[in-house]
Amino acid sequence: MLVSNVHFYQIAILVISCLMIFFGLEKTIKQKPGQTFLKLxxxxxxxGGMAAVALFPSFTNYLAHFIGIEGNVNAVILTGFLxxxxxxxxxxxxxERIEQDITRLTRKEALKxxxx
Amino acid sequence: MKAVYIVIPAYNEETAxxxxxxxxxxxxxxxxxxxxxxSRDNTAAVATKSGALAxxxxxxxxxxxxxxxxxxAALFLGADIVVTLDADGQxxxxxxxxxxxxxxxxxxxxxxxxRQIITGTMPRYxxxxxxxxxxxxxxxxxxxxxxxxxGFRAYSRHACNYLDxxxxxxEYESEIIRLIAAHKxxxxxVSISTVYTDYSTSKLQKQDISxxxxxxxxxxxxxxx
Numbered sequence: 001m002l003v004s005n006v007h008f009y010q011i012a013i014l015v016i017s018c019l020m021i022f023f024g025l026e027k028t029i030k031q032k033p034g035q036t037f038l039k040l041x042x043x044x045x046x047x048g049g050m051a052a053v054a055l056f057p058s059f060t061n062y063l064a065h066f067i068g069i070e071g072n073v074n075a076v077i078l079t080g081f082l083x084x085x086x087x088x089x090x091x092x093x094x095x096e097r098i099e100q101d102i103t104r105l106t107r108k109e110a111l112k113x114x115x116x
Numbered sequence: 117m118k119a120v121y122i123v124i125p126a127y128n129e130e131t132a133x134x135x136x137x138x139x140x141x142x143x144x145x146x147x148x149x150x151x152x153x154x155s156r157d158n159t160a161a162v163a164t165k166s167g168a169l170a171x172x173x174x175x176x177x178x179x180x181x182x183x184x185x186x187x188x189a190a191l192f193l194g195a196d197i198v199v200t201l202d203a204d205g206q207x208x209x210x211x212x213x214x215x216x217x218x219x220x221x222x223x224x225x226x227x228x229x230x231r232q233i234i235t236g237t238m239p240r241y242x243x244x245x246x247x248x249x250x251x252x253x254x255x256x257x258x259x260x261x262x263x264x265x266x267g268f269r270a271y272s273r274h275a276c277n278y279l280d281x282x283x284x285x286x287e288y289e290s291e292i293i294r295l296i297a298a299h300k301x302x303x304x305x306v307s308i309s310t311v312y313t314d315y316s317t318s319k320l321q322k323q324d325i326s327x328x329x330x331x332x333x334x335x336x337x338x339x340x341x
Contacts, residue, residue, distance in 0.1 A: 103177045103284050107185045110151065110171045114189055 010054045017051035046083060118196035120216055121147045123186030124168070125179050125267075126203035130157040132315060136201075137166035139209035149189050150203070153182035159203075179267070180288025184281050191276055199270045204315060207268045211308050215270040218304045225275035225301040226292075228261060229268030229308040239312065249290070252332060257294035261305060265289050268308055275301050287331045 024043040027035040052059055053076065060072035069075045122145050126133050133150060140148055150163035154176035163170040171189055173182060183200055190198045197219050201207040207229070215227045231246075246265060253264035267289060271279065278299040283291040296303050 099284065100282055102175070103181045106154075106173045106175055106177050107181065107188065110173050110185050111189060111192070113171060114192055 013054035014051050017047040017054075020047040118220055119147065119194055120145055120197045120199060120212075121149060121190035121193065121195035122212070123183060123190055123198055123200045124148065124150045124163075124203050125153055125182030125186060125200070126150055126155065126159050126163065127153040127176060127179070127182070128155045128157050128159060129203040130155070130159045130162045132205045133159055133203050134162045134166045136203055136205050136209070137163055137168045139205075140201075140212065141167055143209050143212055145199075145209075145212060147190075147193070147195070149186045149193075151182040151186040151189075153177060153179070178284035178288075179286060180281060180291070181284040183267075183288060184279075187271070187276055187279065191273065195276075196273050197270055198273075198276055200267055202267045206311050208309050208311060211268070211306075212270075214308070215268065215306050218306065219270055219272045223302075224304040225272045226296055226303040227270040228263065228303055228305050229266045229270075230261070230263040230305040231266055231308060231310045249331075253290040253293050256290055257297045259293060259297045261293055261303075263305070264293055266308070285331065290331070 021044055024035075024040045028037065028040045053063075060076050063079065064070065064072040064075035067075045067078065069078060122140050124133070124136060124140075129136075137148055137150065146167070148168040150160070150168040150170045152160035152163065152170055152172045154173045160170040160172050169189075171185060173185065186200070187198050197216055199212055199215060201209075201212070211229070215229055218224050218227050246263065250261065250264045254260045265286070269292070275296075278301060279292060279295055281288055281291050281295065295301075
């Protein structure tokens with residue numbers, strides 16, 4: 001891969017991916033609350049994968065062959081959809097947990113009158 | 117004599133809650149807990165004036181959340197039996213005793229008020245809604261009951277300790293059925309009547325259309341996650 005052949009979008013994706021991985025590593029090293037190795041691993045796989053596809057477009061051919069779908073673009077889109085669904089599932093789980101926390105707090109506050 | 121507590125979750129029910137509390141008092145049940153679920157009107161004040169203990173959620177969390185708050189309060193106050201009923205006046209307070217009797221006589225842990233599906237008296241949309249809800253609840257819980265969405269129920273103290281519900285909204289009623297199955301609690305379906313006033317019917321229609329789909333989605337979500 002020659003530097004002269006590199007397009008702007010490849011550099012942009014690479015920079016964004018590096019930043020996202022850096023932030024994940026920083027959170028893990030500083031042991032920020034809620035950060036786990038699993039989250040870091042997912043972050044590296046997702047952003048690292050995007051960087052790999054941006055820098056080495058031929059990688060999508062291997063991906064297409066691995067998934068069993070003809071056409072490398074289709075394979076990338078399908079993988080993207082899968083990741084989006086996983087992210088939505090994760091977000092909904094977090095929302096549900098926060099909703100339950102709010103309910104618990106509201107209940108505690110309502111029952112305080114009795115328990116005082 | 118067993119201590120019977122009546123729990124009434126209420127949201128914006130200032131026009132109906134006073135009469136509901138008075139009807140319950142007339143039947144000889146004086147321990148009434150109204151959980152005002154973040155109402156924007158004077159529900160809590162009217163309930164207190166009518167003779168109930170009013171607890172207040174600072175923000176609206178849904179019928180299921182309010183019912184659980186009421187049940188926890190009743191247990192804290194020493195209830196042996198907890199009866200839940202709706203705040204819009206659709207349940208007949210005279211039938212509380214019918215629900216409580218099987219628990220007093222140790223026939224079951226939970227008495228489920230069951231509305232009779234009689235064509236002509238029950239609105240058609242309500243019959244359809246109940247049938248769909250019963251089928252979904254059966255798939256979700258594994259047991260078939262005749263009225264999975266009735267809020268008129270009685271629980272023994274023993275049963276209440278197992279009702280660790282997480283549903284905040286209308287899927288609460290189905291979650292109770294699932295917990296009955298999961299903890300192998302004994303239950304009995306007790307026939308109840310339903311008073312369809314203009315007021316309660318207008319509320320029911322709103323609930324059916326907007327919350328029906330949401331309830332199914334929430335139940336599916338809980339089953340999958």
